[in-house]
Amino acid sequence: MKDFINQIAPQLVKWRRDFHQYPELGFMEYVTTYKLGKELERLGFQIYIGEDAMEREARLGLPSETDLKEKENEAIKYGVEKEWLDSMHGGMTGVVATWDTGKPGDHTALRFDIDALPIQETNQEYHIPNQEAFTSTEMQVMHACGHDGHMTIGLGVASYISAHHEQLNGRFTLLFQPAEEGGRGARAMTAKGWLDDVDYFYSGHIGINDMPVGTISATVKGFLSSTKFNATFKGVSSHAGMKPEAGKNALLAAAAAATNLYTIPRHSDGVTRVNVGKLLAGSGRNIIPEDAHLEVETRGETKEIGAYMHEEAIRITKAAAMMHQVECKIENVGVTESIFCDESLIPRVQEACRESVFVKEVLPVARVSGSEDASFMINRVQEKGGKATYMLFGTKLNYPHHHPAFDFQEEVLPVAVEALTKVIGRGHGNVY
Ligand SMILES: [Zn+2]
Ligand SMILES: [Zn+2]
Numbered sequence: 001m002k003d004f005i006n007q008i009a010p011q012l013v014k015w016r017r018d019f020h021q022y023p024e025l026g027f028m029e030y031v032t033t034y035k036l037g038k039e040l041e042r043l044g045f046q047i048y049i050g051e052d053a054m055e056r057e058a059r060l061g062l063p064s065e066t067d068l069k070e071k072e073n074e075a076i077k078y079g080v081e082k083e084w085l086d087s088m089h090g091g092m093t094g095v096v097a098t099w100d101t102g103k104p105g106d107h108t109a110l111r112f113d114i115d116a117l118p119i120q121e122t123n124q125e126y127h128i129p130n131q132e133a134f135t136s137t138e139m140q141v142m143h144a145c146g147h148d149g150h151m152t153i154g155l156g157v158a159s160y161i162s163a164h165h166e167q168l169n170g171r172f173t174l175l176f177q178p179a180e181e182g183g184r185g186a187r188a189m190t191a192k193g194w195l196d197d198v199d200y201f202y203s204g205h206i207g208i209n210d211m212p213v214g215t216i217s218a219t220v221k222g223f224l225s226s227t228k229f230n231a232t233f234k235g236v237s238s239h240a241g242m243k244p245e246a247g248k249n250a251l252l253a254a255a256a257a258a259t260n261l262y263t264i265p266r267h268s269d270g271v272t273r274v275n276v277g278k279l280l281a282g283s284g285r286n287i288i289p290e291d292a293h294l295e296v297e298t299r300g301e302t303k304e305i306g307a308y309m310h311e312e313a314i315r316i317t318k319a320a321a322m323m324h325q326v327e328c329k330i331e332n333v334g335v336t337e338s339i340f341c342d343e344s345l346i347p348r349v350q351e352a353c354r355e356s357v358f359v360k361e362v363l364p365v366a367r368v369s370g371s372e373d374a375s376f377m378i379n380r381v382q383e384k385g386g387k388a389t390y391m392l393f394g395t396k397l398n399y400p401h402h403h404p405a406f407d408f409q410e411e412v413l414p415v416a417v418e419a420l421t422k423v424i425g426r427g428h429g430n431v432y
């Protein structure tokens with residue numbers, strides 16, 4: 001085991017740096033999916049892409065047709081095979097890889113997210129990707145959350161399964177999921193049924209909390225359910241001096257919605273959040289604004305509180321439109337559910353990681369906030385009677401997630417690979 005991790009460690013760094021240099025936004029991970037798929041095929045996995053991996057209609061918050069087309073053309077230049085592009089056409093990115101040992105045992109699934117963020121990576125010299133020459137080559141796109149690391153860990157785990165399949169039992173499903181940011185992709189893979197007969201499910205994140213490399217957490221507490229929606233207001237424009245009474249002001253409707261969304265009462269059962277992150281409206285000083293666009297998200301500690309926040313937010317947004325006699329179209333662009341990890345997996349992770357070389361400490365639980373769309377997978381597994389958890393893998397973070405100078409210590413990669421392989425191996429009664 002120790003030898004395996006030591007052997008693969010340099011390859012982990014190579015994979016990570018390659019993914020970091022070529023980041024792709026959600027549902028546009030054409031090149032990333034191709035690279036992952038090719039590698040997984042080489043390792044001997046059965047792979048599924050496009051319609052075979054994901055339910056088309058269950059995706060949320062798709063990029064525009066133009067953006068998708070442009071990205072698909074770029075992928076051709078990169079060398080992605082036509083057959084692959086045909087399968088992924090229109091934002092059907094991501095890959096699912098399965099391995100059946102042919103022996104009775106658990107069905108274990110692991111999820112790794114693969115998308116990047118619309119952030120321009122810093123050009124400051126203190127930033128290690130600049131020093132070591134693996135900065136993002138894409139303008140305004142960056143792996144600023146660590147998903148380049150997650151995919152790498154996924155390939156590390158896949159390499160382990162491939163090399164040790166004779167000593168392993170049961171079945172393995174590895175989900176390389178697109179569009180985690182904004183809560184858009186997991187639902188579509190879940191809808192395909194991948195999680196319906198899973199006994200054990202593991203996912204996780206590097207960083208998030210301030211923990212040193214070598215420290216991991218077996219579970220988390222505190223991920224909130226969330227909904228993300230856009231509201232488009234359509235009014236009537238008119239001359240602001242000559243005929244103001246003929247106009248219907250979309251800007252005022254959006255502004256009324258924005259301020260009143262913050263008046264939703266807190267909920268006595270638990271944590272809530274609401275945020276209006278973007279308001280665009282109007283076209284010029286002397287024109288009654290005809291158009292307005294609002295981007296909103298709500299969060300809640302449980303499904304019920306989340307639903308309460310969402311319903312109230314929709315009601316207020318529509319009421320603001322009605323107040324100003326403008327039309328309002330609401331589009332749901334992202335959603336996550338709350339996560340409750342199975343505490344029975346804590347001793348399993350702790351046991352499995354005993355006598356580890358890279359894993360130094362296993363915390364039973366880490367307190368987190370924010371949201372995660374792995375929630376769909378976790379909840380599905382649990383609904384069907386399986387057990388699921390979301391783990392954290394410690395690394396020092398000089399800058400927070402989603403920051404232009406975000407970076408993590410690459411030493412976390414072997415730690416995570418060791419932890420997950422021990423959990424899916426020894427944790428499930430296998431030998432090495
Ligand atoms: Zn993120
Ligand atoms: Zn993330």
